[in-house]
Amino acid sequence: MKAIQQIALSGLDGIAVADIPAPAIGDRxxxxxxxxAGVNFADILMTTGAYQATPAPPFTLGLELAGxxxxxxxxxxxxxxxxxxxxxxxxGAFAEQVAVPDARCMVMPPGxxxxxxxxxxxxxxxxxxxxxxxxxxxxxxxxxxxxxxxxVGLAAVQVGKAMGATVIATAGGPExxxxxxxAGADHGIDTRTESIKDRVRALTGGADVVFDPVGGExxxxxxxxxxxLARMLVIGFAGGDVQKIPANLALVKNTDIFGVxxxxxxALDPTVLRQSADDLGQxxxxxxLKPHISHTLPLDRARDGLQLLKDRAAMGKVVLKxx
Numbered sequence: 001m002k003a004i005q006q007i008a009l010s011g012l013d014g015i016a017v018a019d020i021p022a023p024a025i026g027d028r029x030x031x032x033x034x035x036x037a038g039v040n041f042a043d044i045l046m047t048t049g050a051y052q053a054t055p056a057p058p059f060t061l062g063l064e065l066a067g068x069x070x071x072x073x074x075x076x077x078x079x080x081x082x083x084x085x086x087x088x089x090x091x092g093a094f095a096e097q098v099a100v101p102d103a104r105c106m107v108m109p110p111g112x113x114x115x116x117x118x119x120x121x122x123x124x125x126x127x128x129x130x131x132x133x134x135x136x137x138x139x140x141x142x143x144x145x146x147x148x149x150x151x152v153g154l155a156a157v158q159v160g161k162a163m164g165a166t167v168i169a170t171a172g173g174p175e176x177x178x179x180x181x182x183a184g185a186d187h188g189i190d191t192r193t194e195s196i197k198d199r200v201r202a203l204t205g206g207a208d209v210v211f212d213p214v215g216g217e218x219x220x221x222x223x224x225x226x227x228x229l230a231r232m233l234v235i236g237f238a239g240g241d242v243q244k245i246p247a248n249l250a251l252v253k254n255t256d257i258f259g260v261x262x263x264x265x266x267a268l269d270p271t272v273l274r275q276s277a278d279d280l281g282q283x284x285x286x287x288x289l290k291p292h293i294s295h296t297l298p299l300d301r302a303r304d305g306l307q308l309l310k311d312r313a314a315m316g317k318v319v320l321k322x323x
Contacts, residue, residue, distance in 0.1 A: 003060045004094035004302040004320075009049040012310070015061070015303045023092075023099035030079050030087075030105045031071040036118035036296075037093040038064040039305045039318040040151070041213075041238055046091070047306070053263070055091055061302065062093025066108065066117030067322075076102040084108045086117035088125075088263075094302050096322055103270060109281045119151065119291040119317035120280075126235065126262040127155035127211070128276045131163060134258045135209045135231045139164030144200060144207035144222060146214045147238055148185060149176035151317040154292050156211045157183045159280075162288040168203060170196055170218070172312070179292060179315045191218070200225040209233065216241030223249045232257045292316030 001022045008014040025031045040063050045051035047061070066086040072079055079085065079102055086108050087093075087100040108117045131137040143160040147153040148169030160167045161184035169185035171177045177188040189199045196218065200207055206227035212219050215237035222232065223246065232255060237243075250257060265273045283289045294315040297305050299322045308314040 001096040002299060003092075003096070004062065004299065005058045005060050006047055007058050009047065009054070009057060011047050012303050012306055014047060014057070015306075017300050018058075020060070020095075022097050025071055025073055025099050027073055028076050028102050029073050029099045030069055030076070030085070030102050032065065032067040032085060032087060032098050032100060032105070033070045034065045034067040034093065034096055034098055034322045035114035036066050036322055037062045037299075037320045038118040038120075038122065038151075039302070039309060039320060040064065040122055041236065041309055044306055044310055053090060060092040060095050062089070062091065062095070062320075064088050064118060064121045065093040065098055066114045066120075067098075070097065072102075078102070079105055079107070084114070084117070086121050088121045094299065094320060096299075104266065106277050106281070109284045112284060115293055115296060115319045115321070116291045118319050119293055120284075121277075122262065123151040123155040123291070123317065124159065124280050124289060125273070125276060126152050126260065127159045128280050129262055129265065129272065130211060130233045130235060130258075130260040131156065131159055131209065132276070132279075133272055134260050135211070135233050137163050137165055137209050140166070141208035142166045142168065142204045142206065142227070143209045143211065144168045144170070145180075145185070145211045146170045146218050146222070148180035149315045150213065150238070152213050152235060153211070154180065154183050154316050155289075157185050158289050159283070160211075161185075162283055165209070166204060168200060168207065176315055183290075183292065196221040197225040206230070211235060214239040216243050219243045220246070223255065226253060226255060228253045230255050234259045293319050295319070296321055
């Protein structure tokens with residue numbers, strides 16, 4: 001089968017289109033004919049070995065996918081041949097077939113297309129788990145979402161609105177802000193021309209929950225415009241700088257700071273992931289969530305898709321069309 005492999009940990013130059021053996025199906029596994037695969041920032045980190053769970057090369061890239069079940073092992077129930085599913089893997093989604101543990105495979109909600117399914121699990125899973133399980137976002141609170149035109153940022157905007165929050169979105173430039181506002185954000189802050197701290201204070205007086213996949217100075221500005229008892233959610237460091245957190249600011253306002261590594265919950269507490277997936281499926285069925293896909297590319301242009309993310313040229317998700 002065709003697959004996109006990382007031959008060496010040398011960045012995007014180490015990517016190659018390869019013909020590799022189709023996967024064998026093991027115990028409690030589902031074999032999926034992949035229709036589409038989602039591109040994530042973690043894929044870029046994996047090309048250099050910077051991701052915390054990078055395997056030794058060569059390996060097939062890709063963390064999420066959607067497709068049709070081709071076969072199931074005899075020891076599972078609830079997933080059947082012919083089902084339209086989405087799934088998350090440690091790596092291997094950028095391929096024509098993938099064997100997935102049944103616990104990581106979810107039947108797609110009615111009305112969801114394969115490209116939407118490929119754009120859904122990681123971004124919306126991260127946003128939902130962060131805002132519910134970690135951030136305890138409540139109806140009527142103010143949610144500040146950074147990187148709000150990216151895949152996980154847009155997901156947080158939509159999930160936050162569905163939970164009843166007033167959402168302030170930040171992004172670099174009016175075009176990106178327009179996407180975030182169109183996804184339901186109540187207010188927008190252009191980080192190229194405006195101060196996050198000053199604008200949040202002017203708009204709402206302060207934020208109760210901060211969803212931050214950007215990091216660096218963006219996080220530090222946020223700490224200066226939160227309300228007492230705020231919850232800061234550390235999602236990632238897409239801005240390139242890992243912030244040093246001033247503990248005195250956390251002390252003064254009794255601020256909670258939470259790390260959110262969604263993928264770890266497969267081992268830490270899979271029941272939390274399953275409940276989150278069920279809740280998200282219902283939100284999608286109710287019309288509250290709609291993945292925004294800015295670019296759809298064929299599988300053999302995976303390197304171009306990753307470059308779009310690296311250059312911050314994508315809004316929402318980039319998806320690879322496999323079939």
